[in-house]
Amino acid sequence: YDRALGLDGLADVLRIKLREVLREDLGGTYGVGVSASLVQYPRGAYSLAVGFGCAPERADEMTAVVMAQLDTLALLGPDSVQVEKVRSMAVRAHEVELRENGYWLELLGAADFHGVAAQQVLAEDAALAALTRPRLQEAAARYLDRRRYVRVVLLPAEPAPTPTQ
Secondary structure (H helix, E strand, O other): OHHHHHHHHHHHHHHHHHHHHHHHHOOOOOOEEEEEEEEOOOOOEEEEEEEEOOOHHHHHHHHHHHHHHHHHHHHHOOOHHHHHHHHHHHHHHHHHHOOOHHHHHHHHHHHHHHOOOHHHHHHHHHHHHOOOHHHHHHHHHHHOOOOOOOOOOOOOOOOOOOOOO
16 A cells, blocks of 8 residues: 555656646646556556657657656655645545545455455555655655656657648
């Protein structure tokens, strides 16, 4: 559970940072998606995916910026402002989830599946409080490995027509 929380927190940090850099600073995209997944069965694996749309001629530039941000995060970890944003978002989301039956059903089902005592699932408040800069830095060092990535660029079949005047 701690690793999943670290990976999810890392994805949130990346989402915030990449939106700031790619959208607000560079004006290169309307939005950035970051998703993370950690599975135990049939064998342990994780994925962290970053996706964004941009003009084809800016794909290399934008990808280079993303990779530089990943490298910086893996080396230095997030800053304290990013950590506080992520923690406060997670706490608010958890407060909402606690009122949803689907959340409880998923949580108790996962506890049963993984053989974890149901009482442990109630400790999420403490786990969220422990979502700290060192914990996210450890997750960044573990999951942002440049030797293990795939880059996919989808380009249009034909160049877009230029407007005629």
